[in-house]
Amino acid sequence: MAKRRDQIRMSDEEMWAFIEEQKSMQVATLNRDGSAHLTTLWFAIVDGALVFETFTKSQKIKNLERDPRIAILFEDGVEYGELRGVSINANAEVYSDSEKVHELAKQVMIRNNPDVPRESLDEAAKQLASKRSGVVVRPEKVVSWDHRKLGGGY
Numbered sequence: 001m002a003k004r005r006d007q008i009r010m011s012d013e014e015m016w017a018f019i020e021e022q023k024s025m026q027v028a029t030l031n032r033d034g035s036a037h038l039t040t041l042w043f044a045i046v047d048g049a050l051v052f053e054t055f056t057k058s059q060k061i062k063n064l065e066r067d068p069r070i071a072i073l074f075e076d077g078v079e080y081g082e083l084r085g086v087s088i089n090a091n092a093e094v095y096s097d098s099e100k101v102h103e104l105a106k107q108v109m110i111r112n113n114p115d116v117p118r119e120s121l122d123e124a125a126k127q128l129a130s131k132r133s134g135v136v137v138r139p140e141k142v143v144s145w146d147h148r149k150l151g152g153g154y
Contacts, residue, residue: 010144015086018146019074020045023112027052028071029063029092037063044107050088050137053105053128056096061133064092070137081147089141095134102126104134 043052068091075085105125
């Protein structure tokens with residue numbers, strides 16, 4: 001009999017499809033005292049990496065500049081038999097160059113504002129870039145679960 005962990009693990013294809021369905025991701029960074037700083041952000045997927053942008057003065061950017069370790073969580077479901085999720089640990093890459101931030105911000109805006117013309121989003125992303133930083137997360141350690149694979153059995 002297969003271990004439950006093996007039964008509920010998502011394939012890479014299932015994992016990326018699940019992530020693509022999500023609007024937001026939960027992001028944890030480490031405060032100076034070692035405690036977790038947790039927040040929720042919009043994101044985009046670019047070349048197999050998760051990207052987001054946020055104010056350069058935000059706590060999460062200050063934390064990542066000091067310690068690049070980051071944890072990301074995607075989850076959904078209410079009842080035990082429908083719980084799904086992906087937890088990712090990695091070292092974040094932080095960018096403050098306005099050209100790079102503009103590109104990352106544009107990708108996040110395009111993904112999350114599909115009804116807005118791209119030209120408008122490009123201009124908005126360009127304006128955001130001066131006070132924001134971009135973050136790229138290439139998954140290193142991934143844990144996934146899809147309790148629907150248990151078929152109602154526990």
